[in-house]
Amino acid sequence: MKKLVLCSIFLMALIFMVPFSVSARAIDPIVTTAWLEENMYSPNLVILDVRKGEAFASGHIPNSSNVAYGAWAVKRKVLNNELPAIYDLPDLIGLAGINKDSKVVVVSSWDTDLERMDAFRVAWTLLYMGIKDVAVLEGGFTKWVKEKRPLSMAVEEKAGPPYKGEVDPNLFIKKQDVMNKLNQAVILDVRSPRIKNAKNVPAKAIFKDDLTYKSKEDLEKIVTPVVGTDKTKEIIIYCDTGKYATSWAYVLKEILGYTNVKVYDGSFEEWALDPNAPVE
Incomplete structure (x- = not known):
């Protein structure tokens, strides 16, 4: 059976401090x-x-x-x-x-x-x-x-017309495309490890004691050994259902500046249903 090349990173929450802007933004990520x-x-x-x-x-x-x-x-x-x-x-x-x-x-x-x-x-x-x-x-x-900041109970009408914009199709990826890129892309599993030979970086390594996030520099020290320093390298991220995966994807793309990050939306929930989908 072919092996699914995995770099597994366990995430219980997202990882960052402010400011972390890496591109021309009107607001920090x-x-x-x-x-x-x-x-x-x-x-x-x-x-x-x-x-x-x-x-x-x-x-x-x-x-x-x-x-x-x-x-x-x-x-x-x-x-x-x-x-x-x-x-x-x-x-x-x-x-x-x-x-x-x-x-x-x-x-x-x-x-x-x-x-x-x-x-x-x-x-x-x-x-x-x-x-x-x-x-x-x-x-x-x-x-x-x-922090006792101001609160409101008023429910104001905020709805506007349907949004018009251009979709970025590169941010999500389908199962067959993942299969085709197993030996080309970095595959990150952001669940707790349960696949043989998967690598793991536990959540406690990224948090301060007060549950705020470590500096950008410290985060880079954590992630670089896993995904490498090439910011253009394709990175495909999955978890159980595609929810936790987006947190790490957001950090890589919006904070650390990796430009080719994709989330496998079906994630392992879909992958496990296919007997032909390779695992370790």
Whole structure:
């Protein structure tokens, strides 16, 4: 049986500090709660809260719109966390009040590993849809509340027309394309290791004691032995369902400057269904 070449990195949460901008951006890929409080009424800034509607209604960051995570990652047959249909995404983005000139800060709860990943999956989807100025709020809504920053219970109408923009098809990849590139691309598994000979970098290696993220320089020391220094090398990332994979993809592309990063949307959930899909 052919071997699936894997570089396995276990991630329970995403990895970064601010500022980490690596390209011409109007907003850093990670923003702090202090920055957001100072800028939350800035022109063209959209604060996208992806928590469930009932959580949003009980209190949220002022000037936020709410489109819950479940609308951004759907179940398709037996596969979880799949991209919505391409024809549904423009309406979804418009519902949040986002247009091609928007600067978007994605906000999720930070209470659990899974909830933290909500923000990164949505941020990656927005990048896929051609929205360049996307950020994630470090610490999420959890940190905002802990710091006693202002809250609102007002539900304002933020919806705009359907989004018009150019999709970046290079950010997601299908199973057959992964198979074709097993001996060419770097394959990263961001789950806990369960595949023979997989390499692992545990989450505790990337966090400070206060659960904020290590510096960009420290992150590079962690990831360079795994993916190499060639920023143009193709890197294909997967996890169980394609959710955790987007977090590491976001770090590599938006913070560390790797330019050819793809997420295998079906991930191991789809791969394991195919008896012809090689594993170690």
